[in-house]
Amino acid sequence: MSSRVVITGMGVAAPNAVGLLNFEQALRNGESGIRFFPELKQLNFTCQIGGKPQIPEDLLKKYFTPLQLKGLNSSGIIYGVISGTDAWQDAGLEIDENAPADWDSGIIFGTGILGTDKFREAIQLIDQGKTRRLGSTSVIQTMASGISAYLGGILGCGNQVTTNSSACTTGTEALLMGFERIRSGQAERMLVGSCGDHGPYVWGGFDAMRILPGKYNEKPEEASRPLSASATGFVPGSGAGALLLEDLDSAVGRGAKIYAEVLGGEINSGGQRGDGSMTAASNEAVERCITRALKNSGISAGEIDVINGHLTATNRDSTEILNWTRALGRRGNEFPFINSLKGMTGHCLSASGSIECVASVLQMEKGFLFPNINCEEVHPEIQELISEDRIPKKKIDTEINILAKASFGFGDVNAVAIFKKYTP
Amino acid sequence: MSEKDIIDRLKKIVEPYVQRMEGLKNFQEETDFLKDLQINSANLVDVVLDVEDEFDIEIDNDSMEGMLTVGDAKSIIQRKISGR
Numbered sequence: 001m002s003s004r005v006v007i008t009g010m011g012v013a014a015p016n017a018v019g020l021l022n023f024e025q026a027l028r029n030g031e032s033g034i035r036f037f038p039e040l041k042q043l044n045f046t047c048q049i050g051g052k053p054q055i056p057e058d059l060l061k062k063y064f065t066p067l068q069l070k071g072l073n074s075s076g077i078i079y080g081v082i083s084g085t086d087a088w089q090d091a092g093l094e095i096d097e098n099a100p101a102d103w104d105s106g107i108i109f110g111t112g113i114l115g116t117d118k119f120r121e122a123i124q125l126i127d128q129g130k131t132r133r134l135g136s137t138s139v140i141q142t143m144a145s146g147i148s149a150y151l152g153g154i155l156g157c158g159n160q161v162t163t164n165s166s167a168c169t170t171g172t173e174a175l176l177m178g179f180e181r182i183r184s185g186q187a188e189r190m191l192v193g194s195c196g197d198h199g200p201y202v203w204g205g206f207d208a209m210r211i212l213p214g215k216y217n218e219k220p221e222e223a224s225r226p227l228s229a230s231a232t233g234f235v236p237g238s239g240a241g242a243l244l245l246e247d248l249d250s251a252v253g254r255g256a257k258i259y260a261e262v263l264g265g266e267i268n269s270g271g272q273r274g275d276g277s278m279t280a281a282s283n284e285a286v287e288r289c290i291t292r293a294l295k296n297s298g299i300s301a302g303e304i305d306v307i308n309g310h311l312t313a314t315n316r317d318s319t320e321i322l323n324w325t326r327a328l329g330r331r332g333n334e335f336p337f338i339n340s341l342k343g344m345t346g347h348c349l350s351a352s353g354s355i356e357c358v359a360s361v362l363q364m365e366k367g368f369l370f371p372n373i374n375c376e377e378v379h380p381e382i383q384e385l386i387s388e389d390r391i392p393k394k395k396i397d398t399e400i401n402i403l404a405k406a407s408f409g410f411g412d413v414n415a416v417a418i419f420k421k422y423t424p
Numbered sequence: 425m426s427e428k429d430i431i432d433r434l435k436k437i438v439e440p441y442v443q444r445m446e447g448l449k450n451f452q453e454e455t456d457f458l459k460d461l462q463i464n465s466a467n468l469v470d471v472v473l474d475v476e477d478e479f480d481i482e483i484d485n486d487s488m489e490g491m492l493t494v495g496d497a498k499s500i501i502q503r504k505i506s507g508r
Contacts, residue, residue: 136466
């Protein structure tokens, strides 16, 4: 096996589009997937908007058997199975329930919390003394590894099948963990990704922390404003993204389409020391994560064409930009292009890293940069650090050779992945 | 409720769980849920819950353990209905 890892398939269920082709269109057009939810208003949420993928009943039947659909009430599993199955098939791999297990293919599919609606159902029954009425799928729909377990059975994967969890870093971490497993020769293919449930039981805790915007309930599409002077908090989202990572020899051997190469990356934590805390990233750790990602990938800071940031639309956005300028030693008009998907999707929490990795790789493959929507006026602290033209407000067609993707999460955890346009 | 009526309604209930469709064609008292219909054993609890809803009865764990065939299920349902 070679030591090179490439991406040969992708799938996505995002608030602004479901399916790779629809997603590409939504990215190009800068379409928002943020909507108002009457349910959140009824429940007295301050922020009554969010991002939720639109999944028609007919679509569900393509991915789940009638038996699987019976009592299925775990939105994270729905999004994860759709994106994971799509990525597998997009890579040209077969689904054959009569074939033996595929020992060379594994899954690392993360989540933050799974099956909250199913868990609520169970809690209500248990509290009424009706535990015996839970049925057989309460466990598999609410265990964190439910998503990798569902996908593992549908696809027949016989290598490592597991779920990782590191808050909003989860998706990018899954990608780097899968990358390492292939690089170390333990697997030929790893389906990596992450998913996150929608709804009040996931989003409520963030609303209580008062870090969500409360003034956009009448104009949801304008609410998520990364990098902007008027950003007032992140809009909660949900969904899933998936990428099929493959050893280069295996990919070339079966004539697979190659989207991009994963050069490497870094995963670390600030240890909640210094300026790092449970909810705020340590600046030193972020800087270190970026510089080590470059080193591990064998590239220099000057080679990065584009950054897809974490950039959630809180007051932390300017800090993130500061950390990038320090780590790369690039400022002003020397700074790479930078964009944030969260303007369109909101912050999809545990799903964000993988949805944003899919968006990053699509941009590289198709040669465009999606616009930073709702960023009419760049935050003054950011303007002091980088030139405004580094923040595309309209779609730009451009060749991208190297892209850096960052995700940061509660617990002071970070991940940075480096993608490169594939050349044999 | 006639025996045929019970068995017809039972057939409808188990159908979504059946993995061996030939078994369903020949649905009779001797039909074994696990062997003939290849219902996943974990799904038997779901079959029981659906039976409870359909016939408005409650099937305790001991009765459930004796429910291996269509005939077993029919007898349990008849017994629970008459004791209602």
